[in-house]
Amino acid sequence: VTAPEISESDRQLVARVDEALATILAEAPIAGDLRRAAEHALLGGGKRMRPLLVLRCAAAVGGSVDDALPAAAAIELVHAFSLVHDDLPALDNDAMRRGRPTVHVAFGEAMAILAGDLLLALATEVATGSPRQALAIVAELSRATVAMIHGQVLDTLRCFTAGSSDRERLLEIHANKTGALLVASCRMGGFAADAAPSQLDALTRWGKAIGLMFQIVDDLLDETQTAEHIGKAVGKDREAGKLTFPGVLGLEASRAEVRRLEAEADAALAPLGSRAAPLAELSRYLANRTR
Numbered sequence: 245v246t247a248p249e250i251s252e253s254d255r256q257l258v259a260r261v262d263e264a265l266a267t268i269l270a271e272a273p274i275a276g277d278l279r280r281a282a283e284h285a286l287l288g289g290g291k292r293m294r295p296l297l298v299l300r301c302a303a304a305v306g307g308s309v310d311d312a313l314p315a316a317a318a319i320e321l322v323h324a325f326s327l328v329h330d331d332l333p334a335l336d337n338d339a340m341r342r343g344r345p346t347v348h349v350a351f352g353e354a355m356a357i358l359a360g361d362l363l364l365a366l367a368t369e370v371a372t373g374s375p376r377q378a379l380a381i382v383a384e385l386s387r388a389t390v391a392m393i394h395g396q397v398l399d400t401l402r403c404f405t406a407g408s409s410d411r412e413r414l415l416e417i418h419a420n421k422t423g424a425l426l427v428a429s430c431r432m433g434g435f436a437a438d439a440a441p442s443q444l445d446a447l448t449r450w451g452k453a454i455g456l457m458f459q460i461v462d463d464l465l466d467e468t469q470t471a472e473h474i475g476k477a478v479g480k481d482r483e484a485g486k487l488t489f490p491g492v493l494g495l496e497a498s499r500a501e502v503r504r505l506e507a508e509a510d511a512a513l514a515p516l517g518s519r520a521a522p523l524a525e526l527s528r529y530l531a532n533r534t535r
């Protein structure tokens with residue numbers, strides 16, 4: 245069985261995103277180790293799923309790549325910031341990311357904290373450059389970033405509502421720490437394309453399904469893959485006692501949940517018609533990815 249891949253046209257969109265991100269850093273007024281750390285965090289690989297979702301969701305409701313590119317770059321900047329801080333010794337304490345040393349290992353902890361701060365601030369600036377509905381896009385990005393941070397607090401410091409079940413806690417962690425940025429990617433694509441309310445609704449429903457699916461798959465990969473294949477440490481969630489889908493439900497039930505969410509995602513796309521075919525293709529990839 246060969247690992248699933250994104251389509252050739254998706255790869256071309258990812259190339260546009262990579263180019264935009266490189267330009268953003270080239271033009272940023274930073275130097276020395278801060279520049280090197282930011283480049284390490286932002287330009288060193290990564291699947292670019294969130295920006296691809298922005299561009300594909302914009303296209304699914306009739307928008308253009310050019311109009312959605314600032315929003316696409318902005319969400320990847322927030323994602324890169326979230327990973328740099330996620331890997332810090334005080335959070336997941338990881339030494340490898342995307343097959344290379346993490347930012348704090350390569351540049352020191354102070355620089356990793358500051359490089360993360362920088363990426364977040366750049367994200368806002370870039371999002372304000374969206375040619376359509378910039379205010380809605382910036383607001384969406386900020387709200388999702390707040391949710392991501394809330395999710396990271398739950399994941400790392402376990403400040404849960406008393407009396408909630410493991411399953412409720414799991415859903416709250418995943419919807420926030422990972423789902424929020426994925427849902428925002430879809431909605432920002434919608435805004436950049438001036439989507440109608442019913443279209444935005446469909447994109448939001450699709451985003452929620454693939455957003456939860458994304459973290460369940462990430463949890464499964466942590467349990468079932470090698471570090472060499474996924475480019476980051478494995479077995480860490482269990483070791484750290486994290487609440488994960490495989491940890492709470494087991495591997496088989498987690499895989500079944502991925503299948504259920506895949507069907508839910510497909511159903512959400514129905515109102516968008518044939519223009520959403522590339523999104524359906526992306527759901528397949530996201531459900532079956534091995535890294």
Ligand code: IPE
Nearest residue numbers: 290291292293342422459462
């Ligand atoms: C990893 O995200 C962190 C999660 C939110 C699960 P990705 O799997 O998108 O990481 P990259 O960007 O491709 O490295």
Ligand code: IPE
Nearest residue numbers: 326327330336392421422462
């Ligand atoms: C990461 O979740 C979520 C965010 C960065 C917000 P994980 O901690 O599971 O991500 P990986 O496995 O380190 O990529």
Ligand code: MG
Nearest residue numbers: 330335336399
């Ligand atoms: Mg984490």
Ligand code: MG
Nearest residue numbers: 330331336338
């Ligand atoms: Mg982590």
Ligand code: MG
Nearest residue numbers: 462463466481
């Ligand atoms: Mg993980």
